[in-house]
Amino acid sequence: MDARKYISEMTGTFALVFCGTGSIVINQESGGAIGHLGIAITFGLIVAAMIYALGDISGAHLNPAVTLAFFVAKKFPAKHLVPYIINQFLGAFAASATLKLLFPHNELLGATMPAGTPMQSFVLELILSFILMLVIIHVASGSKEQGMFAGIAIGAVVLLEALFAGPVCGASMNPARSLAPAMISGHTGHLWIYLLAPTLGAQVAIGFWYLMKPKPDKA
Secondary structure: OOHHHHHHHHHHHHHHHHHHHHHHHHHOOOOOOOOOHHHHHHHHHHHHHHHHHHHHHHHHOHHHHHHHHHHHOOOOOHHHHHHHHHHHHHHHHHHHHHHHHHHOOOOOOOOOOOOOOHHHHHHHHHHHHHHHHHHHHHHOOOHHHHHHOOHHHHHHHHHHHHHHHHHHHHHOHHHHHHHHHHHHHHHOOHHHHHHHHHHHHHHHHHHHHHHHOOOOOOO
């Protein structure tokens, strides 16, 4: 039933944004009790958890850039493309609205902001999203044994990238994760980076995946 898939994507993206950006908010509210390592671990663990909890229902994309990339790779039907993306954004906005309700005085609500130049963050986000999508498409299209480790592999990549790049660009890799807190908090100045770069990076990953796929031997 299609509704189950859409609700799954909305729920999974809600959990990702609520726990991930929530860890940033709570770290600020508690005077740094969680720390940068804790924030990176939170993002990695919630992604892994949602893949194992909801992957059998919807694939647990949790990310419009990932859904669009699967569509371009011909691994995802066109009829689900728009509903998936809408529900991912709905889940993200519900999470940011909940955090605003819980922490009304927090200024950013975990919004992603460049620490350096906009171009620096754009290039970082593009490369991070390329790496993430490359891992996702391989574990999703590989053997059953690979699929069993999808949550660990993808969660680990999110953790790794948030760990080293988070202080510079925010390591969003996800338009829904960035749009919701930016809109709810009103800090939309550099939002274009976090909408465009992850989408482009994921598409480049699909092109690279096509290029590297084994070609059938010609008789």
